[in-house]
Amino acid sequence: MTTTTLAVLVPLLPFLGAVAGLLLGRTAPGFVRPLAVLPTLAAAALAVTVAVRQGGGAGAGKAPLDAATQLTPTGSVPIDLALHIDGFAALVAVLVGVVASCVQIYSTGYLRGDARYPSYAALVSLFTSAMLLVVYSGDLMVLLVGWEIMGICSYFLVGHYWETPEARAASLKAFLVTKLGDVPFLIGLFALAADAGTFRITGILRTVADGGLSHPTLVALLLLAGVAGKSAQFPLHTWLPDAMAGPTPVSALIHAATMVAAGIYFIARLLPVFAASEAALIVLAVMAAVTMVGSALAALAQDDIKRVLAYSTIGQLGYMSGALAVGDRSAAVFHLVSHGAFKALLFLGAGVVIHAAGTNSLATMSRMRGLPARIPDAYWTMTVGLLALAAIPPFAGFFSKESVLVAAEHAALDDSAAPGAAGWTVLAAGLLTALLTAAYATRLWLLAFRGQGARPSPDHRPSTSSFAAPLPTAPDGKEPVAMTAVLWVLAVPSLALGLGVGYFAQWFDGHSLAPNLTTSVLGTGAGLVGGLVTYGCWRHTRPLAARTPIGAVTAHPHTEPALTEAEAIETHTATYGSISAADDPADPGRLLLGPLHRHAASGFHLDAVYHRLFVRPALAAAELVRFLDRAVIDTYVRGAATGTRWLGTAVRRAQTGNVQTYVSALLAGSVVLAIAAVLVAAGA
Numbered sequence: 001m002t003t004t005t006l007a008v009l010v011p012l013l014p015f016l017g018a019v020a021g022l023l024l025g026r027t028a029p030g031f032v033r034p035l036a037v038l039p040t041l042a043a044a045a046l047a048v049t050v051a052v053r054q055g056g057g058a059g060a061g062k063a064p065l066d067a068a069t070q071l072t073p074t075g076s077v078p079i080d081l082a083l084h085i086d087g088f089a090a091l092v093a094v095l096v097g098v099v100a101s102c103v104q105i106y107s108t109g110y111l112r113g114d115a116r117y118p119s120y121a122a123l124v125s126l127f128t129s130a131m132l133l134v135v136y137s138g139d140l141m142v143l144l145v146g147w148e149i150m151g152i153c154s155y156f157l158v159g160h161y162w163e164t165p166e167a168r169a170a171s172l173k174a175f176l177v178t179k180l181g182d183v184p185f186l187i188g189l190f191a192l193a194a195d196a197g198t199f200r201i202t203g204i205l206r207t208v209a210d211g212g213l214s215h216p217t218l219v220a221l222l223l224l225a226g227v228a229g230k231s232a233q234f235p236l237h238t239w240l241p242d243a244m245a246g247p248t249p250v251s252a253l254i255h256a257a258t259m260v261a262a263g264i265y266f267i268a269r270l271l272p273v274f275a276a277s278e279a280a281l282i283v284l285a286v287m288a289a290v291t292m293v294g295s296a297l298a299a300l301a302q303d304d305i306k307r308v309l310a311y312s313t314i315g316q317l318g319y320m321s322g323a324l325a326v327g328d329r330s331a332a333v334f335h336l337v338s339h340g341a342f343k344a345l346l347f348l349g350a351g352v353v354i355h356a357a358g359t360n361s362l363a364t365m366s367r368m369r370g371l372p373a374r375i376p377d378a379y380w381t382m383t384v385g386l387l388a389l390a391a392i393p394p395f396a397g398f399f400s401k402e403s404v405l406v407a408a409e410h411a412a413l414d415d416s417a418a419p420g421a422a423g424w425t426v427l428a429a430g431l432l433t434a435l436l437t438a439a440y441a442t443r444l445w446l447l448a449f450r451g452q453g454a455r456p457s458p459d460h461r462p463s464t465s466s467f468a469a470p471l472p473t474a475p476d477g478k479e480p481v482a483m484t485a486v487l488w489v490l491a492v493p494s495l496a497l498g499l500g501v502g503y504f505a506q507w508f509d510g511h512s513l514a515p516n517l518t519t520s521v522l523g524t525g526a527g528l529v530g531g532l533v534t535y536g537c538w539r540h541t542r543p544l545a546a547r548t549p550i551g552a553v554t555a556h557p558h559t560e561p562a563l564t565e566a567e568a569i570e571t572h573t574a575t576y577g578s579i580s581a582a583d584d585p586a587d588p589g590r591l592l593l594g595p596l597h598r599h600a601a602s603g604f605h606l607d608a609v610y611h612r613l614f615v616r617p618a619l620a621a622a623e624l625v626r627f628l629d630r631a632v633i634d635t636y637v638r639g640a641a642t643g644t645r646w647l648g649t650a651v652r653r654a655q656t657g658n659v660q661t662y663v664s665a666l667l668a669g670s671v672v673l674a675i676a677a678v679l680v681a682a683g684a
Contacts, residue, residue, distance in 0.1 A: 006049055007050050007067075009042075010043050010097070010136065013042050014128045015125070015126065017038070017125045018122040018125035018129065021122035025122070032117065033108050035121070036104045036107070036125060041104075044097025046097075047090075047093040047094045047097040050065075051090035051091065064084060064089075065085040066082070066083065066084055066138060068083070077199060081142060083137070084202060088508070090507070091337055092265055093135045095257050095261075095336075096135060096261075097128075097132070099252070102486040103253045106249050107249045111249075120247070127154070129149075131150060134146040140201065141189075144186070151175060151182070151230075152175075157171075157246055157254075158171040158245060158246035160250065161247075164245070166245045170245040171245075173238075174239040178230055178239065181227070185229075188219050196212065205273075220274045220277045223273070227264075227266060230263040232314050233314075237295070238606055238610065240313065240314055241307050244304065249348065251306060251309075251310070256343045256347065257344065264317060264332060264336055267284075268336075275327055275417070278419050281419055284321055285322060285325035285421070285422035285425045288425075289322065289425045291318035295311045295314035296432075296437055297436060297596065299437075299440040300439055300440040300443065300593060301597050304360045305350050305365075308362070308444050312437070313339075315433055315436075316339045318429075323335065323404040323426075326407045326408050328403075328416070338396040338397055338399070341490055342384075342389055343389075345381055345382070345385040346386065351483070352479050352484065353378055353382070356374050357448075362443075369452065377479070377487055378479075378484070381491040382487075383445065385494050386441045387441075389437060391527050394495075395495055395498065396496070399497075399513070400497075403513045405434075405516070408423050408427035409516065409518065409519055427519075430523075432526070443589055538588040540588070541586045
């Protein structure tokens with residue numbers, strides 16, 4: 001079988017699995033799990049085969065795989081069903097396939113007993129197929145199809161627990177915010193195709209190389225708006241933390257390998273378009289810097305374990321955007337692949353921790369003892385994932401984050417074509433974020449696994465929240481094997497992926513990704529300082545945690561309420577209040593951030609700003625339209641109806657059925673007309 005045929009099957013198999021799962025979900029429920037897992041596993045295996053056959057693509061001296069067939073003549077710019085697979089596409093497709101397979105396997109245990117599992121599994125497969133279409137597509141219009149399908153799937157998956165208002169609000173917010181970015185994104189695609197005369201990526205890159213773009217800055221900024229929405233970059237990042245209302249496997253899929261990765265991959269694929277405008281690169285660098293630092297500060301103040309990881313994802317995507325801003329797509333995609341492995345591990349591990357603790361709240365977990373003994377698989381694998389997140393050598397995150405800092409250093413010292421201002425911006429923000437990342441990773445690990453309170457029983461439920469259906473457990477009280485086995489699968493690349501940095505260089509344009517001594521010392525030093533300072537603060541506040549009973553933490557009265565966790569199967573809790581802004585004196589994050597903690601816990605009030613600037617005016621406009629519709633237009637409609645009804649009543653009363661009355665009226669009318677005619681003639 002040719003490589004082209006295998007590549008076509010990679011996105012096709014999950015799509016067919018999704019269709020079959022939807023059709024057979026009710027009539028043959030026994031086939032749902034095999035149809036969810038097997039096509040995705042097969043797609044992952046085929047993606048690996050394609051990657052091996054490509055052997056690194058152009059970076060290994062082998063031309064990228066290009067194949068195309070015209071869908072239909074359009075009369076102007078043609079649209080082709082095209083493949084373009086280079087080293088970047090091959091590696092990202094492997095990442096998507098592996099993570100999606102782990103998520104599907106994990107979900108078989110996680111959502112066992114959920115009546116909506118068939119539709120959930122089908123949507124995850126469709127989500128996977130759409131992302132693979134984006135990765136392999138060689139035509140921007142076909143890429144846009146996968147781009148939009150992911151947005152639709154995210155709406156349904158985030159709103160899986162649609163009975164709760166939090167899930168409904170989160171899904172609607174995710175859909176609207178990403179669509180807000182998609183409007184200028186679509187305009188940018190058309191402008192790009194108009195200049196190049198084609199939607200084919202190879203043709204567009206040739207046009208850029210020949211200097212054929214008429215307005216490169218405008219096109220790049222329009223495309224950046226769509227990327228900011230899809231990849232949760234400032235200022236369109238606010239939907240991602242709220243998307244935690246969805247099931248944890250969905251969070252792992254969105255944060256690690258699909259949706260948010262699509263925007264970064266898109267810029268990497270079309271980096272010459274953005275590099276044609278120095279202003280666009282500087283805008284991207286500033287956007288990345290604000291995203292990195294702001295999200296890291298917010299993560300340090302969150303109490304919900306999933307919201308900590310959500311803000312962490314935003315920050316790591318900022319690193320990738322920063323690498324692209326300094327013109328190094330190799331570092332960006334390398335960090336994308338590395339981050340996908342350890343972030344999927346962290347989210348899936350968090351699902352196990354939440355089930356064992358009975359809550360999402362780190363403040364509550366910090367008052368529990370014995371969680372590591374109850375969930376050793378999640379404890380050890382999450383430790384690996386957090387070390388990779390904190391960029392501690394020799395874990396994968398160190399090598400990939402180091403490649404970003406090296407690229408920024410080269411740009412800052414004018415050793416690359418990128419603007420020096422972009423290099424200094426990304427380098428300074430990256431080093432500060434490295435310190436903050438290690439701080440919130442250490443805080444999460446200490447609060448979740450080093451609790452000082454009572455040892456929870458296997459059926460523990462927090463006293464402050466209502467009970468919901470528990471996850472299924474094995475007879476010995478441990479988590480299902482389907483949930484724990486995938487953690488070890490993902491722990492392997494989280495630990496070892498960076499060790500093969502020399503081998504992976506051939507996949508990244510032959511570009512060296514070796515660490516640099518200066519940035520290694522600075523980055524690792526910043527991480528160690530952040531971790532050690534957080535540990536010292538935790539030692540200082542630990543006695544407070546031991547003395548404060550579970551459930552005694554109350555929400556801060558001056559912060560906006562964050563979305564509550566409402567995952568009926570996952571958390572055992574329907575709601576637990578505005579805990580993400582909890583006023584917990586035993587939290588080391590409060591000691592680290594001081595007066596900034598309250599603002600960081602609410603995401604620096606950005607949602608409140610958007611509510612005042614956009615939501616309130618939109619609601620006011622809607623109220624005005626409603627008033628005009630009901631009080632003005634309806635009044636005229638009702639008045640016309642009333643007048644017609646009165647006229648009909650008058651006419652009906654005149655219809656007496658008496659012929660003499662009709663003749664008399666006719667003669668009277670004739671007399672009146674004759675008099676009127678005489679008067680008019682006399683006046684003339």
